[in-house]
Every structure is written in structure tokens, then in C-alpha cells.
Amino acid sequence: MSEERRLEVLRAIVEDYVSTREPVGSRVLTERHRLGVSPATIRNDMAALEEAGLIAQPHTSAGRIPTDKGYRLFVDRLAEVRPLSVPQKRAIETFLSEAVDLDDVLTRAGRLIAQLTGQVAVVQYPSLRRSGLRHLELVPVGGERLLVVVITDTGRVEQRYLEVPSAAAGPDGTAGTVLDDGTLGELRARLNAAAAGKGLTDLPVTFARVVESLDPTLVDLATAVAETVVETLGEENEERIVLAGTANLARASMRFEQGLSPVLEALEEQVVLLGLLTEMAVDGVAVRIGHENRLEGLAQASVVTSGYGSGDEGGDPVAILGSIGPTRMDYPGTIASVRAVARYLSRVLPH
Amino acid sequence: MSEERRLEVLRAIVEDYVSTREPVGSRVLTERHRLGVSPATIRNDMAALEEAGLIAQPHTSAGRIPTDKGYRLFVDRLAEVRPLSVPQKRAIETFLSEAVDLDDVLTRAGRLIAQLTGQVAVVQYPSLRRSGLRHLELVPVGGERLLVVVITDTGRVEQRYLEVPSAAAGPDGTAGTVLDDGTLGELRARLNAAAAGKGLTDLPVTFARVVESLDPTLVDLATAVAETVVETLGEENEERIVLAGTANLARASMRFEQGLSPVLEALEEQVVLLGLLTEMAVDGVAVRIGHENRLEGLAQASVVTSGYGSGDEGGDPVAILGSIGPTRMDYPGTIASVRAVARYLSRVLPH
DNA sequence: GGATGGCACTCGGAAGGCTGGAGTGCTAAG
DNA sequence: CTTAGCACTCCAGCCTTCCGAGTGCCATCC
Numbered sequence: 001m002s003e004e005r006r007l008e009v010l011r012a013i014v015e016d017y018v019s020t021r022e023p024v025g026s027r028v029l030t031e032r033h034r035l036g037v038s039p040a041t042i043r044n045d046m047a048a049l050e051e052a053g054l055i056a057q058p059h060t061s062a063g064r065i066p067t068d069k070g071y072r073l074f075v076d077r078l079a080e081v082r083p084l085s086v087p088q089k090r091a092i093e094t095f096l097s098e099a100v101d102l103d104d105v106l107t108r109a110g111r112l113i114a115q116l117t118g119q120v121a122v123v124q125y126p127s128l129r130r131s132g133l134r135h136l137e138l139v140p141v142g143g144e145r146l147l148v149v150v151i152t153d154t155g156r157v158e159q160r161y162l163e164v165p166s167a168a169a170g171p172d173g174t175a176g177t178v179l180d181d182g183t184l185g186e187l188r189a190r191l192n193a194a195a196a197g198k199g200l201t202d203l204p205v206t207f208a209r210v211v212e213s214l215d216p217t218l219v220d221l222a223t224a225v226a227e228t229v230v231e232t233l234g235e236e237n238e239e240r241i242v243l244a245g246t247a248n249l250a251r252a253s254m255r256f257e258q259g260l261s262p263v264l265e266a267l268e269e270q271v272v273l274l275g276l277l278t279e280m281a282v283d284g285v286a287v288r289i290g291h292e293n294r295l296e297g298l299a300q301a302s303v304v305t306s307g308y309g310s311g312d313e314g315g316d317p318v319a320i321l322g323s324i325g326p327t328r329m330d331y332p333g334t335i336a337s338v339r340a341v342a343r344y345l346s347r348v349l350p351h
Numbered sequence: 352m353s354e355e356r357r358l359e360v361l362r363a364i365v366e367d368y369v370s371t372r373e374p375v376g377s378r379v380l381t382e383r384h385r386l387g388v389s390p391a392t393i394r395n396d397m398a399a400l401e402e403a404g405l406i407a408q409p410h411t412s413a414g415r416i417p418t419d420k421g422y423r424l425f426v427d428r429l430a431e432v433r434p435l436s437v438p439q440k441r442a443i444e445t446f447l448s449e450a451v452d453l454d455d456v457l458t459r460a461g462r463l464i465a466q467l468t469g470q471v472a473v474v475q476y477p478s479l480r481r482s483g484l485r486h487l488e489l490v491p492v493g494g495e496r497l498l499v500v501v502i503t504d505t506g507r508v509e510q511r512y513l514e515v516p517s518a519a520a521g522p523d524g525t526a527g528t529v530l531d532d533g534t535l536g537e538l539r540a541r542l543n544a545a546a547a548g549k550g551l552t553d554l555p556v557t558f559a560r561v562v563e564s565l566d567p568t569l570v571d572l573a574t575a576v577a578e579t580v581v582e583t584l585g586e587e588n589e590e591r592i593v594l595a596g597t598a599n600l601a602r603a604s605m606r607f608e609q610g611l612s613p614v615l616e617a618l619e620e621q622v623v624l625l626g627l628l629t630e631m632a633v634d635g636v637a638v639r640i641g642h643e644n645r646l647e648g649l650a651q652a653s654v655v656t657s658g659y660g661s662g663d664e665g666g667d668p669v670a671i672l673g674s675i676g677p678t679r680m681d682y683p684g685t686i687a688s689v690r691a692v693a694r695y696l697s698r699v700l701p702h
Numbered sequence: 703g704g705a706t707g708g709c710a711c712t713c714g715g716a717a718g719g720c721t722g723g724a725g726t727g728c729t730a731a732g
Numbered sequence: 733c734t735t736a737g738c739a740c741t742c743c744a745g746c747c748t749t750c751c752g753a754g755t756g757c758c759a760t761c762c
Contacts, residue, residue, distance in 0.1 A: 134492070149500065157500065398756080412754050
């Protein structure tokens with residue numbers, strides 16, 4: 001009863017079950033996989049695999065299906081990486097290169113993954129907290145409001161409205177003195193000169209230094225702007241997520257035993273989903289199978305993710321993307337797709 | 352056989368069917384609705400309603416359900432407007448006022464509608480083509496690229512990268528001469544001064560005039576910028592949509608006879624969905640019932656929309672939002688929710 | 703003439719029973 | 733260790749039965 005063949009049997013079971021969606025029995029296994037032994041032998045192996053908790057039978061006298069643990073072993077040791085085909089790679093490249101801005105890139109990445117895997121895709125926006133400031137823009141809006149536009153290293157653009165602090169307004173109550181183009185231009189120039197390239201950690205100090213050196217009438221305004229910028233970059237809940245391919249879910253709905261509403265619900269809880277993603281932040285590809293996900297709703301689902309935007313290899317990735325599908329998914333294919341898109345994305349994004 | 356009572360019967364059927372999801376028979380109708388007549392009488396009325404194509408039976412010896420035509424009549428003549436409760440209104444107001452920027456407002460609006468109606472919500476981004484330019488920002492990125500940030504009347508921020516035309520670069524091949532802060536600042540100032548508030552129709556002319564008056568070394572660059580801006584505002588496919596409450600769909604999946612995949616598919620086709628929305632553009636609330644939607648996938652669904660952002664009443668709305676659910680939806684409730692959110696949105700948005 | 707009560711008829715869907723086939727585990731033999 | 737044979741289990745599909753809800757029509761009443 002060679003250990004080796006037993007694993008081969010496990011692989012066969014996983015592959016068959018994934019492609020047919022039916023519990024697989026000893027007979028079909030021998031027919032479809034040239035294992036060189038008879039069904040009876042397979043049955044012995046299967047008994048051992050079941051003993052080890054790698055496979056299970058839905059009911060007596062039914063075929064076997066892999067358990068979460070079985071999938072785990074398959075992914076870790078049995079799955080062969082299957083690189084994408086050249087046309088596929090080319091498709092990714094062209095489709096992504098057609099994007100006009102960051103939003104567009106991420107949306108397209110989502111659609112790509114959804115289409116390649118036939119599952120749901122999740123793409124997290126580049127984390128603001130890990131981004132540096134590229135440029136800061138101040139636009140007066142109406143008399144008393146200022147639009148603060150923050151452009152990050154990663155090409156993300158965030159905007160916040162700011163009520164101009166009343167103390168900054170002229171003595172007659174109008175804000176004319178401060179909000180004219182010249183003053184604002186100078187403030188912008190100073191702030192930008194000092195802060196360019198700096199990240200969340202350095203910014204407060206940097207800004208403080210700039211504020212000190214300013215004309216007293218500008219201090220209040222500058223402080224408010226600085227605060228807004230730091231807040232914007234520090235906001236945790238402002239993290240965004242793109243979902244794509246929800247329709248795929250419905251099409252594959254029979255694959256989820258308990259219906260797909262728990263899954264859809266989990267997907268709608270963006271906060272929770274974000275937690276899941278950041279938890280999985282690694283540079284390479286990570287796989288969570290079934291109950292390995294702490295989320296109730298995803299107990300029947302597996303999540304395949306990869307970090308992206310970590311520059312040219314190494315370092316913490318700037319955000320995560322991935323694909324979510326039934327535990328009985330095509331792991332090698334999904335992993336390949338997710339990785340491929342993540343890599344291209346890393347290359348395309350400004351770094 | 353009074354006409355009046357017959358309509359009353361129709362209303363009763365719609366209301367019962369919507370709340371119970373079961374075909375409704377003559378007996379329960381008399382029990383639940385104090386119509387003051389016997390089941391036999393109701394049966395006569397129902398025969399007439401069926402004759403008129405307003406109701407139908409799924410099978411012989413089953414109760415009646417409203418047809419699309421029946422719902423239409425109900426919506427047009429029978430439904431009583433049911434305003435939202437005060438706490439509900441307050442909830443909308445506070446939730447929307449907490450939003451930090453446009454993206455956030457629209458996302459929140461979507462969630463609100465989804466939650467209020469228990470259905471899927473659709474929110475279209477303010478149309479770029481109907482927006483005026485509020486501010487234009489030019490940010491140098493690396494040596495040879497320029498980030499063009501366009502901020503519209505409606506608070507939408509769009510960004511485009513622009514390769515600096517080589518002719519604009521200095522004779523030595525570097526772009527230093529043109530892309531320094533001073534020149535750029537001047538260009539920005541000129542363009543902004545000329546273009547502020549102008550819309551898609553006026554911009555080309557305006558820009559052309561500015562370009563004429565510029566230093567010859569700047570002409571190429573300015574032209575490129577102007578082109579980018581006009582392109583950005585004119586792009587039709589760049590229209591965006593926010594979806595919310597997809598999970599609600601799954602929860603109500605049994606309400607769709609043919610499963611929900613056609614519906615989900617229709618929702619994923621953003622282009623198509625946009626077409627649907629723009630087709631329904633009216634200032635007030637519009638309702639499309641079942642087959643009135645040209646989309647195959649939405650034959651079992653109804654769409655309730657409202658324009659928003661049309662300033663203080665009147666004029667074309669700047670975009671559309673709405674809710675999509677099964678034909679057997681709570682029309683009065685949905686209409687009230689959609690209208691309420693649209694109104695608050697119109698108020699909150701910069702105009 | 704409209705409203706009503708009575709009655710025969712229809713039909714969908716749930717409940718129960720039966721059967722075939724796929725699959726297992728065990729044992730004994732190679 | 734592998735294999736063939738065999739008895740056993742159990743699901744899934746199929747058919748049948750049966751009940752209740754609901755209808756349509758007719759004769760009757762106000």
C-alpha cells in the first residue's frame with residue numbers, strides 16, 4: 001500500500017470531483033486515471049485516506065469527495081502549476097494596458113480575474129496608508145470651502161471638502177484675503193515642496209515644520225489642510241474594494257450546498273472582506289480553503305489571493321487581489337490567473 | 352358589476368400577492384379585504400379582470416396573480432403614495448451627510464436604497480457630459496508625463512495621464528523647460544480662468560482661444576491638455592455605476608421564476624444597464640414593469656428610477672438612480688424610497 | 703340585473719412505496 | 733499486497749395515490 005499511490009489517488013479524486021461535481025467512486029477512478037490497479041485496491045487506499053480525514057462520503061454507498069483538509073494537501077503538495085497560455089497572457093496585457101486611470105485599471109483587473117476563473121473577483125484599492133504623497137492640490141469652492149485633492153504615489157486620487165476655519169477669514173468676515181489664488185498658490189507650493197514623496201509616518205512632522213515658517217494669517221488654514229491630508233491617508237475604513245463577476249456566482253450556485261446567500265452576504269460586508277484580505281497579505285499567492293476562512297458565510301468557499309504592487313519583487317505589497325469560489329474550484333487554474341494578473345498589475349502601476 | 356369594485360379587487364390581489372407571494376383566490380380575498388361581497392361575486396369580477404388581461408392563473412384551479420399589465424394599472428391609478436416615516440427620513444439625511452466625498456455619497460446612496468427597498472440599488476455617477484468644468488489641475492509625473500485632473504461642477508474628479516508631446520520638450524530632449532512649476536502654473540491659471548464653469552459644448556472654442564494667445568512653446572502642450580479634457584468630459588463609456596444590495600437578490604431568489612442568473616447577468620452588463628437608465632431619464636420617478644424592459648434578463652423584474660441632481664427642481668437631471676426587484680415588488684414603498692433618496696441627493700450635491 | 707349559494711370538476715403538490723444502480727466493505731484466494 | 737466475488741446499503745428517480753384549494757357555471761334570490 002504505497003504512500004505514493006495513495007496521494008495519487010487523492011489527486012485523482014480532487015481532479016475528478018472538481019470537473020464532474022459528482023462524488024467519485026473507485027470504479028470510475030480506475031477507468032479515468034490509469035492507476036494500474038483494480039477498483040478493490042483503490043477502495044483500500046480510499047479507506048486509508050478517509051481514515052486520515054482527507055476525503056469523506058456524503059452518504060454510505062456514495063463516492064468520495066475531498067474534505068477541506070484534502071484540498072489543502074492537494075494545493076500544498078499535489079497541484080502542478082499550470083501557467084497560462086500565451087494568448088491568455090497577451091489578453092491580460094492588452095486589456096490592462098488600455099485602462100485610462102487607476103479606477104479603470106482595477107475594474108479591468110477585476111473583470112479579468114472573474115472571466116479567467118469563472119468566479120468572483122476581489123480587488124483592493126492600493127492602501128492609502130502605505131502610499132506616499134505625490135501631490136497636493138487646493139481648489140477653492142464657493143466662498144468658504146476648499147477642495148483638498150490628494151494624489152498618491154500609487155496614482156490614487158482622494159478628495160475632501162474642508163470648511164475654511166473662520167479665524168482665517170478676513171476681519172470683515174469674507175474669506176477673500178486668504179482664498180485668493182496667489183496665497184493659495186503659495187501655500188500649495190510650500191506644502192508640496194516639503195511633503196513630496198513622504199508617507200503617512202513622516203507627514204505630520206514635515207507639515208508642522210512648514211506651518212511654523214508661514215505667515216501667521218495662514219497658520220490656521222495650513223494646519224487644517226495638513227490635518228485633512230493626514231486624516232485622508234490614515235483612514236482605514238476608506239479602503240475600497242472592487243467586486244466583479246457576481247453573476248458567475250449565481251451560475252455556479254448549485255455548487256454551494258447551502259445556497260449562495262451566505263456567500264453574497266459575506267461579499268457585501270466590505271469591512272469584513274477587507275479584514276479577510278489584509279489578513280492574507282503576503283507577497284506571493286495565498287489560499288484559504290473552506291473553514292480556514294473565519295467567516296461563517298465563506299465556510300463553503302475558498303479564497304485565492306495575491307498581493308500586488310510591491311515594486312519589483314520583495315517588500316510588502318501595496319494591496320491585495322484575488323478570487324473567491326466554491327471549495328471545489330480549479331485551484332491550479334485559479335492560482336495561475338490570480339498570480340498572472342497580480343504580476344501584470346504590479347508592472348503597470350506607477351511605483 | 353361595478354367598474355369601481357373591480358379595480359378594488361385588482362388592488363387587493365396585487366397587495367395580497369406582493370405580501371404573500373402566493374396566487375390569491377376568491378375566498379381569502381373576501382376574508383382579508385372586507386369587500387362586502389361573497390367569493391362568488393369576486394369570481395365574476397376576476398373573470399372580467401382576466402378577460403382584460405390584468406390578472407392570470409398560473410394553472411387551472413390556482414389563484415390569480417397580476418400580469419405586467421395589471422401591475423402597470425396598479426402603479427398608475429391604484430397605488431397610494433406612502434411617504435417615508437420621519438425616522439426613516441432622518442436616517443437618510445444623517446447617513447448621507449456623513450459622506451466625505453462624491454464616491455462616498457453615491458456608495459452610501461446605493462446602500463440606503465438597497466436597505467430601504469430590500470432590493471438591488473443602482474446609482475449612476477453624475478454624467479460627465481452634462482457637467483461643467485470647475486477646475487483643472489496639472490501635475491507633473493516623472494519627466495515626461497503629466498497627470499491631468501479634471502474636477503467638475505458635480506464634484507466628480509477624473510484623472511488622465513498625458514504623454515508630453517515631444518515637440519514641447521526642450522531642444523536637448525529633456526522636458527525641463529516646459530514642465531517646470533512656473534510655466535505649468537501659468538498654463539493652469541490661464542486655462543482655469545477661461546474655462547471655469549464651461550460645459551462640454553463651449554469648451555473646445557474656449558480652449559482654442561486660450562491656445563492662440565499663448566507663447567508658441569506652450570501651444571503643443573496646451574493643445575494636448577485641452578484635447579484630453581474635452582475627451583474626458585465627452586467619454587460616453589466612462590460613465591460609471593454603483594451597484595448595491597446584490598445579496599438581497601439572492602435572498603429573494605425564489606421570487607424569480609427562472610432563477611436569478613439572468614438578472615445578475617443583466618446587472619453585470621454595465622453598458623446595457625446604463626442604456627436602460629438613460630432611457631428612463633426623467634425628472635420624476637419612472638417605473639418599468641417586467642417585459643416593458645427591453646432587456647431579456649429583466650423580463651421578470653421591475654425597475655424604479657428617478658433622476659437626481661437637477662438643481663432645485665426642473666431641468667434635466669444630472670444622473671439617474673433606482674432600484675431593481677421582482678415584478679412582484681412593493682411599488683409604493685420602492686417609489687417612496689427612491690424618490691426620497693434622489694431628493695436628498697439633489698440637495699446635498701454641489702450645484 | 704347584479705349578487706349569492708351550491709355543486710361538480712380540475713389540477714398541483716405532498717406523501718408513500720417501489721426499483722435499479724452505484725458504491726462500499728469484507729473475505730478468501732492469488 | 734493485490735484482486736475477484738459477494739452481500740449489503742442507500743440514494744434518486746418514478747409512479748401512484750390522495751387531499752385541498754380553487755374555479756366555472758347554474759339556479760335562485762333581492
